[in-house]
Structures are given as structure tokens and as C-alpha cells.
Amino acid sequence: MISVSALSLGEATRTFFERLYFGDKPEPLGTATQLIYSAVIVLVMAVPFVGTLAALAIWAERKVAGHIQSRIGPNRVGPFGIFQSVADGIKLIGKEDLIPAGADRTLFRLAPYLCFAPVFAAFVALPFGPDLIFEPRLNVGVFYVLAMLSVDVLGVILAGWASDNKWSIYGAMREACQTVSYEIPLGLSVIVAVMAAGTLNMADMSRMQSGGLHTWLIFSNPFTFAAFIIFFIASLASNKRAPFDLPESESELVAGFHTEYSGMRWAFFFFAEYAAMFVVGAMQAALFLGGFHDPFGLVGHFHAKYSAAGNNAGIILVNVAAAVIFIVKACVIIFIQMWLRWTLPRPRIDQVLHGCVKVLLPAACATLLGAALWQLLAGPAVARVVSMLLTAGGVAIVMIVATWIAYAIVTARRVRPRLSEPAPLQ
Amino acid sequence: MMMLAGVNLVSIGLQHYLLLGALLFVCGLATILTKRNAIGILIGVELVLNAANLNLVAFNRFAHASAGGRPLLDGEIFAVFVIVLAAAEAAVALAIFLNFYNNIATIDVEQGTALKG
Amino acid sequence: MAGLFYIFALTAAAGAVGVVLSRNIVRTAVCLLAALLGLAGLYFSLAAEFIAVVQLVVYAGGTLVLIVFGVMLTARVPTAHLDIKMRELVIALCTGAVFLAVLWGGILTADWPVAKASTGAADAQPYRIAKLGEALLGDYLVPFELASVVLLVVMIGAAYLAKARRK
Numbered sequence: 228m229i230s231v232s233a234l235s236l237g238e239a240t241r242t243f244f245e246r247l248y249f250g251d252k253p254e255p256l257g258t259a260t261q262l263i264y265s266a267v268i269v270l271v272m273a274v275p276f277v278g279t280l281a282a283l284a285i286w287a288e289r290k291v292a293g294h295i296q297s298r299i300g301p302n303r304v305g306p307f308g309i310f311q312s313v314a315d316g317i318k319l320i321g322k323e324d325l326i327p328a329g330a331d332r333t334l335f336r337l338a339p340y341l342c343f344a345p346v347f348a349a350f351v352a353l354p355f356g357p358d359l360i361f362e363p364r365l366n367v368g369v370f371y372v373l374a375m376l377s378v379d380v381l382g383v384i385l386a387g388w389a390s391d392n393k394w395s396i397y398g399a400m401r402e403a404c405q406t407v408s409y410e411i412p413l414g415l416s417v418i419v420a421v422m423a424a425g426t427l428n429m430a431d432m433s434r435m436q437s438g439g440l441h442t443w444l445i446f447s448n449p450f451t452f453a454a455f456i457i458f459f460i461a462s463l464a465s466n467k468r469a470p471f472d473l474p475e476s477e478s479e480l481v482a483g484f485h486t487e488y489s490g491m492r493w494a495f496f497f498f499a500e501y502a503a504m505f506v507v508g509a510m511q512a513a514l515f516l517g518g519f520h521d522p523f524g525l526v527g528h529f530h531a532k533y534s535a536a537g538n539n540a541g542i543i544l545v546n547v548a549a550a551v552i553f554i555v556k557a558c559v560i561i562f563i564q565m566w567l568r569w570t571l572p573r574p575r576i577d578q579v580l581h582g583c584v585k586v587l588l589p590a591a592c593a594t595l596l597g598a599a600l601w602q603l604l605a606g607p608a609v610a611r612v613v614s615m616l617l618t619a620g621g622v623a624i625v626m627i628v629a630t631w632i633a634y635a636i637v638t639a640r641r642v643r644p645r646l647s648e649p650a651p652l653q
Numbered sequence: 654m655m656m657l658a659g660v661n662l663v664s665i666g667l668q669h670y671l672l673l674g675a676l677l678f679v680c681g682l683a684t685i686l687t688k689r690n691a692i693g694i695l696i697g698v699e700l701v702l703n704a705a706n707l708n709l710v711a712f713n714r715f716a717h718a719s720a721g722g723r724p725l726l727d728g729e730i731f732a733v734f735v736i737v738l739a740a741a742e743a744a745v746a747l748a749i750f751l752n753f754y755n756n757i758a759t760i761d762v763e764q765g766t767a768l769k770g
Numbered sequence: 771m772a773g774l775f776y777i778f779a780l781t782a783a784a785g786a787v788g789v790v791l792s793r794n795i796v797r798t799a800v801c802l803l804a805a806l807l808g809l810a811g812l813y814f815s816l817a818a819e820f821i822a823v824v825q826l827v828v829y830a831g832g833t834l835v836l837i838v839f840g841v842m843l844t845a846r847v848p849t850a851h852l853d854i855k856m857r858e859l860v861i862a863l864c865t866g867a868v869f870l871a872v873l874w875g876g877i878l879t880a881d882w883p884v885a886k887a888s889t890g891a892a893d894a895q896p897y898r899i900a901k902l903g904e905a906l907l908g909d910y911l912v913p914f915e916l917a918s919v920v921l922l923v924v925m926i927g928a929a930y931l932a933k934a935r936r937k
Contacts, residue, residue, distance in 0.1 A: 331794070331796065331797075333797070334796060334797070334800060337800070365819065366819055366820075366898060366899050367819045367820055367822075367823045367899065370820070370823045370827070371819075371823050373823075373827060374823045374826035374827045374830075374831065375826070377826065377827050377830070377831025377832070378807075378826055378830050378831050380831060380835055381803060381830070381831075381834065381835060381838065384835065384838050384839075384842075385796075385800070385838075388796065388838075388842055389796075396842070399842075400839075400842070403835055403838075403839060407831075407832070407835055410831070427899055660878065662772070663772050664772070665772055665775045665815075666884065667882050667884055668877055668878065668882065669775065669779070670812070670816070671877045671882075672874060672877055672878075673779050673782065673783060673812075675870060675873035675874055675877060676783055676786065676870065677782065677783070677786045677805065677809075678873070679866045679867075679869050679870040679873065680786035680787060680789060680790050680866075681786070681789075682865075682866055682869065683790045683862055683863060683865075683866040684789050684790050684798075686858075686861075686862035686865065686866070687790065687854050687858070687859055687862045687863075688798075688852075688854075689852040689853075689854055690795045690798075690852050692795060692799075692837060692840050692841055692844065693795055693798055695837065695840075696789060696798055696799065696802050696837060697789070699802065699829075699833065699837075700786055700789060700802065700805065703805065703806065703809055703829075706809070706821075706825075707809060707812065707813075710813055710816050710818045710821055711816060713816075713818070714816045714817060714818065715882075715884050716882065716883055716884055726898070726901055726902050726905055727905075729818050729820065729821050729902060730902070730905055730906065730910050732818070732821050733820075733821065733824060733902075733906075734913060734917060736821075736824055736825060736828050736829060737828070737917050737920075737921070738917070738920065739829070739833065740828050740829070740832055740833045740836075741920055741921055741924040742924075743833045743836055743837065744836060744924055744925075744928045745924055745927060745928050745931070747836055747837070747839075747840040747928070747932075748927070748928040748929075748931035748932040749931060750840060750844065751840065751843065751844070751931075751932050752931055752932070754843070754844045760844040760845070761852055
């Protein structure tokens with residue numbers, strides 16, 4: 228009998244999945260029990276988390292968009308408009324469910340789920356904390372998340388095709404071209420990080436970055452730094468985020484591949500997009516930005532101490548702190564993605580593909596070659612010096628950017644009273 | 654312990670995977686024989702290759718003895734190469750089909766009779 | 771564990787049968803997707819994680835996208851279909867049924883040499899991916915390099931073949 232106690236979530240889920248996949252236990256659980264257990268875990272833990280995440284991300288997007296465009300954004304439903312997504316959801320449920328006459332009904336209905344399910348499945352492999360990894364023995368964790376993001380393309384293509392609408396088909400074909408092309412630099416930059424870490428396993432990769440700021444893989448050598456930037460740009464394209472949002476270009480194609488979708492079916496596409504933003508941000512956090520470890524190495528230190536002492540309350544505390552740190556890092560990446568969306572103009576599809584094949588792909592290949600040579604030739608002393616220099620450089624960049632943003636906010640506040648004065652009478 | 658036609662239904666062994674692989678192979682074969690759309694034939698070929706992959710990986714898991722505790726992965730390596738070559742073949746096949754379509758304005762293989770007689 | 775095998779096996783089998791029986795080419799492609807996803811799950815249950823993920827990335831996310839692209843470029847209407855004559859359909863299905871009977875009969879009656887030692891050691895997961903990499907760059911280096919040459923040739927050839935010609 229499995230006891231799912233909060234004190235050892237990793238152990239409980241690990242035992243559960245062990246029984247599920249590698250069988251051969253003294254008392255094997257019946258099939259029905261296994262299925263019920265997995266359904267319960269998914270319903271209780273994953274669905275509310277992803278749902279809340281997507282709802283908050285949509286609200287944040289509109290607030291960020293508002294403030295960048297010198298307006299306020301939603302502020303009526305709840306404090307700071309935070310329940311706007313709930314209101315939107317109620318509206319969407321009430322909308323009429325239209326299916327175009329010439330559309331393939333089965334495929335039209337299937338497409339949103341095909342778009343949403345892989346992104347949802349990718350959440351399973353993300354490392355939220357030292358004990359909060361669903362399957363620490365999944366040796367291909369990193370690759371699995373990439374695979375789930377690849378399967379996402381098919382949902383979009385089917386949505387565009389099944390709508391029997393030429394704008395949708397244009398959007399779907401642009402999406403397929405763009406996503407499949409940008410998967411190559413995405414994969415190459417992931418390989419650079421994997422080379423620096425030596426493993427595809429998410430748990431081991433997080434353990435490697437547990438020593439403090441200078442052990443984070445982004446500061447490990449200059450090539451992983453470049454790989455982080457390449458991964459960020461490629462993930463923008465793979466996620467259909469601006470400036471690569473041609474598939475859903477609002478000013479050109481009505482609404483791109485989801486033109487004919489209304490109500491909850493459209494909401495599924497939106498959920499999928501924001502959940503994928505989180506997955507991609509979490510991947511960057513886990514691969515490059517130290518995962519669930521804080522910049523001072525305290526999480527690793529305290530987790531080891533409390534595990535050795537069997538201090539259950541301490542273990543829970545460390546895991547919760549680690550999960551919060553991980554989610555905050557992913558949210559920083561999401562914020563940068565939103566910031567870019569409302570700042571940059573949209574290039575044409577041939578410019579997008581030109582950027583991929585002629586700029587990003589050679590850069591990714593050069594980075595891969597450089598990282599491989601670095602692994603081979605750089606000695607430990609050189610590596611340590613370079614990583615310290617890179618850490619100092621990274622911290623300097625972040626401080627400069629933060630000061631700049633603070634200065635901009637402060638000067639904007641000085642301007643605002645003048646803007647809100649009534650216009651002088653003529 | 655339930656048995657059906659000599660196969661244990663509860664404990665999954667090599668035979669289960671082989672039976673499924675055979676079913677996939679025959680479905681692929683039937684697709685190749687019955688489809689008039691050239692891309693349908695390509696889909697049948699992909700099914701056949703997948704059935705072969707399943708056989709390779711199943712045999713690697715069940716019938717390939719490991720030497721001294723280290724797992725031998727020959728079946729998986731075969732499967733990787735099969736997947737790679739299937740992708741390459743699908744690319745070339747689609748390029749050929751697009752040429753075919755551009756020349757005859759239909760994807761129906763029954764209309765490809767230029768070399769007949 | 772049996773339950774998961776049956777779920778994935780049923781998905782794959784249903785997809786395969788759907789491929790044979792569906793008349794619309796886009797539905798055929800979607801049934802192939804179901805078969806590929808079921809097979810990926812089966813590879814996971816066979817402890818071949820890397821193959822499962824490669825199947826998802828390359829087959830489902832690459833080859834199938836290519837096939838659906840081909841379908842979209844050559845089909846006029848989403849719901850069009852090409853029908854086959856009943857006589858040929860019957861002959862093909864009978865051939866398939868006979869072949870299936872032969873294969874299944876052979877599988878059920880053969881004495882498979884299942885290595886008893888492999889079921890335990892094959893689950894020693896920690897360095898399996900490393901062993902795969904070492905084998906690809908060690909014992910199987912020549913096929914690996916040949917495969918990369920083949921892919922280069924295929925890229926150039928397919929790009930040339932699919933190029934729009936000016937009449």
C-alpha cells in the first residue's frame with residue numbers, strides 16, 4: 228500500500244511510477260488502481276497548476292502590454308484586475324460553438340487537444356525541487372521536453388487545415404515552416420548545455436548547478452552563454468511568440484490558424500501557448516540558470532543537511548523554497564518574452580526563415596563546435612577563471628539593466644502627472 | 654493467470670510485442686496495396702518500418718543477453734538508424750510525389766500511366 | 771504494467787487499422803500519428819527511452835509533419851477522397867489476412883530464446899544513454915558517418931527535386 232505523505236513526495240511518486248513501468252514488485256497493483264492513481268495525481272496536482280499558471284500569465288501579458296503602451300491594462304475585476312482571466316473564461320464558455328460547414332468535423336475538434344496535450348505532458352519532466360521531480364530516473368528528461376514541443380506543431384497544422392479557410396491554411400503552413408526550422412538551433416543549443424553538464428537527466432543537471440552562482444551552466448563557458456541566447460531566440464520562434472508570431476499575426480491573417488475557433492476551443496490554444504511559454508522558460512531555468520538553486524548555494528546545502536538529519540519539516544521547507552525559486556526564474560523569462568512581444572515589429576516569413584537558416588543555424592553550429600573544443604582542450608584552472616569572469620560579467624549586465632529600468636520607471640512617474648492634467652481651454 | 658491462445662495476458666513478454674509488430678506490418682502492407690493516393694502508400698511504408706523497429710527494440714529488451722551487467726544496445730542502435738533512414742526516404746519520396754503532382758495535376762497513382770505498354 | 775502496455779498497444783493498433791480503413795488522406799495521416807504515439811509509449815515501456823524520444827522528435831515531429839505538408843500541397847479540398855475498386859480491396863485484405871495468420875501462427879508456436887539475465891540488467895538505467903553514445907561513436911562509427919552522408923545527399927537531392935522549374 229503506497230502512503231502518499233507530503234514528506235516524501237518524490238519517494239511516493241517514484242515508487243508509483245516504478246510500479247507502473249518496471250513492474251515486478253511483490254504485490255503488483257492492479258491495472259485499475261494504477262490508472263486511478265495516475266489520474267488522481269494528474270487532476271490534483273498538474274491541472275490546477277497549469278490552469279492557474281495560464282490564467283495568471285494571460286493577466287500578466289495584458290498588464291505588461293498596458294504599461295509598455297503607457298496605459299494601465301485590466302484593473303476592474305479584482306485587485307489590479309487579477310481575476311480578469313476568470314471573467315474571460317466565463318465569457319468564453321458562454322460563446323456559441325461554431326464549426327465551419329466545409330470543415331472536417333473530427334479533425335477540427337481534435338486539433339486544440341492535440342495542441343494542448345503535449346505541452347501539458349512536458350510539465351511532468353520539469354524539476355521543481357530536489358524532491359519534486361516526478362521521475363528522477365528519466366534519463367532523457369531534457370530531450371523529452373523537446374520532443375513534446377515538437378509534437379505541438381501537428382496540432383497547429385491540423386487546426387489550420389481542418390478549418391477550410393485560406394487564412395488558416397496560410398497561418399498553419401507558416402507555423403510549420405517556422406517551428407520546424409527553428410527546432411534545429413533549439414536542439415543544438417540544448418546539446419551545448421548537455422555537453423557542459425554531461426547528462427540529459429534533469430535531476431543530475433540540477434545537482435551540478437548547486438554550488439552557487441558560478442556553477443550555473445550559463446557561466447560555465449562562453450559557449451553556453453551564447454547557447455542560452457540562441458536557445459532564447461529559437462524558443463521564441465518555436466512558441467509562436469513575437470516577433471515570430473506570424474502564424475497568428477493579428478493584423479494580417481485575421482487570427483491565423485485559429486481564425487475559425489471560438490469559445491473554449493480557442494481558449495485551449497491560448498492555454499497551450501502560455502503553458503508552452505512556461506515550459507520553455509522552465510527549460511531555460513533548468514538548463515542554464517541553475518534550476519531550483521538560489522545564487523548562493525543554500526538550497527543544496529540545506530537539503531543535504533536536512534536529509535541527513537531526517538528533519539521532515541526542513542525538507543518540506545527547502546522543497547517549497549526551491550519550487551518558488553524555480554517558478555520565479557521561469558517567470559522572469561516569461562516577462563522578457565512578453566516585453567519583447569510588445570516592443571519589436573514583426574518580420575516577414577522569408578525574413579524569419581532567413582534569420583533561422585542563415586544566421587541562427589550557423590551561429591548554433593559554431594557554438595556547438597566551440598563548446599566541444601572547449602570541453603576537450605580547456606583545463607580546469609582556465610575553466611574556473613573563465614567562469615568567474617563570466618559570472619562577474621553576467622551580474623554586471625543584470626545590474627546595469629535593472630538600474631536602467633528603475634531609472635525609466637522613476638522618470639516616467641515624474642512625467643505622468645503632467646499627462647493627466649486636463650487640456651487647457653481654447 | 655489468464656491465457657489466451659497460449660499467450661499470458663497478464664505478464665507481458667516478447668510475444669506480445671511481436672504480435673503487435675506483426676499486426677502493424679500487415680496493416681502497412683494492406684495500406685500499400687489499397688491506397689490510390691501516393692502519400693497513402695508512403696504512410697504504409699512508414700507503418701512497415703515502425704513495425705520492424707518495434708521488433709528490433711523488443712528483441713533487444715528480451716532476447717539480447719547483457720554481457721557482465723552492461724546492457725547490449727545493438728537493437729536500439731539498429732532502430733535509431735532505421736528511424737533516420739525512414740526520415741530521409743520520406744523526404745525524397747515527397748519530393749518525387751510533388752514532381753508527379755506538378756506534372757499530372759493529380760496525386761492518384763492510377764493515373765501514372767506514361768510508361769505503360 | 772500490463773495495463774499500460776494494453777493502452778499503448780491498443781492506440782497503436784487502432785491507428786494502424788485506421789490507416790487502412792480511412793478514405794480521407796488527412797485522416798490517414800492522423801491515424802498514423804496515433805500509431806506513432808502508441809509506439810513511443812511502447813518504447814518507453816520497453817525501457818528504450820532514447821528510442822521513444824527520437825521517435826517522437828523525428829517521426830512524429832518531423833516525418834509526419836513532412837507527410838502532412840505533402841498532403842496539404844496535393845489535396846484540393848479537406849474532405850476529398852480517392853476510392854478503390856471493391857475487387858482490389860477484397861484481394862488486398864485477403865492477402866493481408868493470410869499473411870497475418872501466418873505471422874501470428876509462427877509467433878505463437880515458436881520457441882523464443884528469451885534470455886533470463888537480460889530482464890534484470892537491462893533495467894540498469896543510469897549509464898544507458900552514455901553506452902548508446904559510446905556505441906554510436908565506437909563500434910558503429912562507420913554506419914553513423916554513412917548515415918550523415920546519406921542525410922546530406924537526401925537534403926540536396928530533395929531540395930533539387932522539389933525546386934520549382936521555370937518552363
